[in-house]
Amino acid sequence: MNSAMATDRVEAARQAPATTPPVIAARDLSLTYEATDGPVQALSGIDLDIQRGEFVSLIGPSGCGKTTLLRVIADLETASAGSITVNGVSPQEARLNRSYGYVFQAPALYPWRSIAGNVGLPLEIMGYPKAERRERVEKNLALVNLTGFERKFPWQLSGGMQQRASIARALSFDPDLLLMDEPFGALDEIVRDKLNEQLLRLWDLTRKTVVFVTHSIPEAVFLSTRIVVMSPRPGRIHETIPCDFPRDRTLDIRETPEFLEIANRVRHGLREGHSYE
Amino acid sequence: MTESKRPPSDFPDIFSRGEKGAAMADAATLPAMRARRGGASRFFAALWRGAVGPIVVVCAAIVALWYLGAVLMNADLQRSAFENAGRKSWTTAELVAGTLSQERPKLPAPHQVAQELWKTVVDTPATSKRSLVYHGGVTLSATLLGFLFGAGLGVGLAVLIVHVKSLERSLMPWIISSQTIPIIALAPMIVIILNQLDITGIVPKAAIAAYLSFFPVTVGMVKGLRSPDPLQLDLMRTYSASQAQTFWSLRLPACVPFLFASLRVGVAAALVGTVVAELTQSADGGFGARLLAGSYYGQTIQIWAAIFAAAACACALIAAVALADRIVARRMGYAR
Ligand SMILES: Nc1ncnc2c1ncn2[C@@H]1O[C@H](COP(=O)(O)OP(=O)(O)O)[C@@H](O)[C@H]1O
Ligand SMILES: [Mg+2]
Numbered sequence: 053m054n055s056a057m058a059t060d061r062v063e064a065a066r067q068a069p070a071t072t073p074p075v076i077a078a079r080d081l082s083l084t085y086e087a088t089d090g091p092v093q094a095l096s097g098i099d100l101d102i103q104r105g106e107f108v109s110l111i112g113p114s115g116c117g118k119t120t121l122l123r124v125i126a127d128l129e130t131a132s133a134g135s136i137t138v139n140g141v142s143p144q145e146a147r148l149n150r151s152y153g154y155v156f157q158a159p160a161l162y163p164w165r166s167i168a169g170n171v172g173l174p175l176e177i178m179g180y181p182k183a184e185r186r187e188r189v190e191k192n193l194a195l196v197n198l199t200g201f202e203r204k205f206p207w208q209l210s211g212g213m214q215q216r217a218s219i220a221r222a223l224s225f226d227p228d229l230l231l232m233d234e235p236f237g238a239l240d241e242i243v244r245d246k247l248n249e250q251l252l253r254l255w256d257l258t259r260k261t262v263v264f265v266t267h268s269i270p271e272a273v274f275l276s277t278r279i280v281v282m283s284p285r286p287g288r289i290h291e292t293i294p295c296d297f298p299r300d301r302t303l304d305i306r307e308t309p310e311f312l313e314i315a316n317r318v319r320h321g322l323r324e325g326h327s328y329e
Numbered sequence: 330m331t332e333s334k335r336p337p338s339d340f341p342d343i344f345s346r347g348e349k350g351a352a353m354a355d356a357a358t359l360p361a362m363r364a365r366r367g368g369a370s371r372f373f374a375a376l377w378r379g380a381v382g383p384i385v386v387v388c389a390a391i392v393a394l395w396y397l398g399a400v401l402m403n404a405d406l407q408r409s410a411f412e413n414a415g416r417k418s419w420t421t422a423e424l425v426a427g428t429l430s431q432e433r434p435k436l437p438a439p440h441q442v443a444q445e446l447w448k449t450v451v452d453t454p455a456t457s458k459r460s461l462v463y464h465g466g467v468t469l470s471a472t473l474l475g476f477l478f479g480a481g482l483g484v485g486l487a488v489l490i491v492h493v494k495s496l497e498r499s500l501m502p503w504i505i506s507s508q509t510i511p512i513i514a515l516a517p518m519i520v521i522i523l524n525q526l527d528i529t530g531i532v533p534k535a536a537i538a539a540y541l542s543f544f545p546v547t548v549g550m551v552k553g554l555r556s557p558d559p560l561q562l563d564l565m566r567t568y569s570a571s572q573a574q575t576f577w578s579l580r581l582p583a584c585v586p587f588l589f590a591s592l593r594v595g596v597a598a599a600l601v602g603t604v605v606a607e608l609t610q611s612a613d614g615g616f617g618a619r620l621l622a623g624s625y626y627g628q629t630i631q632i633w634a635a636i637f638a639a640a641a642c643a644c645a646l647i648a649a650v651a652l653a654d655r656i657v658a659r660r661m662g663y664a665r
Binding site for chain 1: 566568579582663
């Protein structure tokens with residue numbers, strides 16, 4: 053036990069020369085769902101460290117456990133084996149500390165709340181005073197370009213605007229860690245590009261740590277500092293690809309040879325992960 | 330995705346607006362009508378198209394059938410009345426006119442019921458025991474009190490059932506079996522038992538009204554409180570919301586449309602319960618007492634007038650709930 057922890061620490065130190073401990077540290081993490089038609093191994097032997105300020109994308113075919121991994125980090129599922137810490141504590145403690153904001157695949161706005169009411173929901177739950185609530189809602193709606201839509205109800209907004217509202221909601225209480233599960237998956241290409249740029253700027257501005265699930269290669273390469281390629285049955289990490297574009301990059305870099313090279317590496321990784329089939 | 334959630338139509342949506350039905354009838358009948366294009370068919374086509382048209386047509390058909398039924402059912406009685414009066418022959422017109430103006434017909438004609446309603450609602454002062462307004466007041470007060478109790482009980486039970494796992498299995502069978510006993514058999518027992526405990530007046534009637542109205546509210550509320558989808562619940566979990574916070578911020582608002590749907594059913598059930606209770610506890614009056622007195626003395630016109638007045642009250646109650654529903658729905662952004 054002690055020696056395992058010691059190696060952990062050595063490993064962590066090797067990966068991160070900086071003195072800050074990793075935001076997320078997973079060791080040999082596995083998760084098996086007990087479904088009605090038998091167990092499903094969704095995650096197997098996941099080792100992953102994510103440092104403060106990183107933008108890590110999880111990419112892989114559907115069913116490879118991306119959502120599951122994110123949910124384990126968020127303490128919405130509990131791992132069957134292995135260990136994981138978030139901000140140095142267990143996921144449950146991290147959740148109770150309200151350390152992360154989670155953006156689901158669907159906006160999941162409450163239809164009976166206005167946009168301002170939805171963005172302010174976590175603030176209400178967490179007991180922020182009213183004046184500060186209003187201020188933060190206003191600030192975060194401005195951040196996602198939704199100023200003026202405070203009093204609208206969700207059904208009055210387009211899908212892209214709803215998803216932006218859900219991002220504002222996750223940001224409203226200013227968590228250092230953002231967990232995003234295919235937030236732009238259901239949107240068309242043009243809206244998606246725009247939101248990708250906005251998200252990148254936001255990340256650059258706020259220096260948050262982001263774990264981002266996607267199955268779009270260009271999206272992953274454009275946004276990430278590191279791309280984790282996953283493969284299915286059982287879900288595991290196939291390869292980790294670093295991806296160091298300048299923080300203030302714009303969509304133009306997608307035409308550069310460097311971009312295309314990394315995209316190709318990711319594509320290869322995905323194909324290899326699939327090749328045993 | 331963010332469709333406003335209305336409850337699935339488990340409950341008859343009595344007050345859904347007429348246009349939809351009219352539009353459908355339109356699509357179905359118009360081609361056939363166009364084929365003929367007679368003046369009359371154009372008239373009927375126009376009638377179907379409006380929101381009021383179909384209602385008028387259906388009402389007219391019902392009234393016509395009713396008159397026909399009245400003539401057929403009262404004819405025997407009228408013939409023997411003629412014979413008793415010593416008449417040997419009579420014309421069909423006399424027979425028909427006679428069947429529609431008997432004092433105690435088997436089936437009173439619509440205009441007789443309407444006259445009785447006019448007489449007992451408008452022409453009689455509301456303080457008189459012969460006034461239907463007076464009896465309506467008696468019934469409505471017990472109905473509303475019972476409905477209030479019933480709805481409160483229904484909501485309380487639903488909240489318990491949703492939050493305490495073991496209660497679902499231990500309470501639900503009793504709740505369901507409580508509704509399988511015919512209320513007409515149960516009501517006299519409840520009234521008598523309560524009377525023996527010196528509980529009289531409005532309370533026993535309200536108790537029976539509550540007994541009938543809590544059930545739909547419980548069922549609807551349980552369903553509504555469980556209606557938030559896993560994603561909406563997960564969201565609360567990511568905020569580490571307490572159970573109480575999840576209840577107030579998610580479960581309760583999500584269940585409001587379900588609540589109103591079941592309140593509509595519940596308020597009608599409360600009225601039925603009150604009327605049934607008044608059959609036993611008839612001394613205080615009320616529609617039930619009118620029905621009972623009418624059947625003692627063979628006053629069919631009075632019975633029918635009471636039935637129509639009770640139905641009108643039920644409609645008014647349901648409409649009031651529907652109005653509250655609409656106001657709340659608009660406030661909550663459900664209405665588009
Ligand atoms: N609640 C669950 N119960 C049973 N099996 C599940 C559950 N959630 C996900 N799975 C299974 O786990 C695997 C991984 O799912 P998921 O993490 O959603 O993949 P991804 O997000 O990469 O598409 C899939 O095979 C899926 O069918
Ligand atoms: Mg997924």
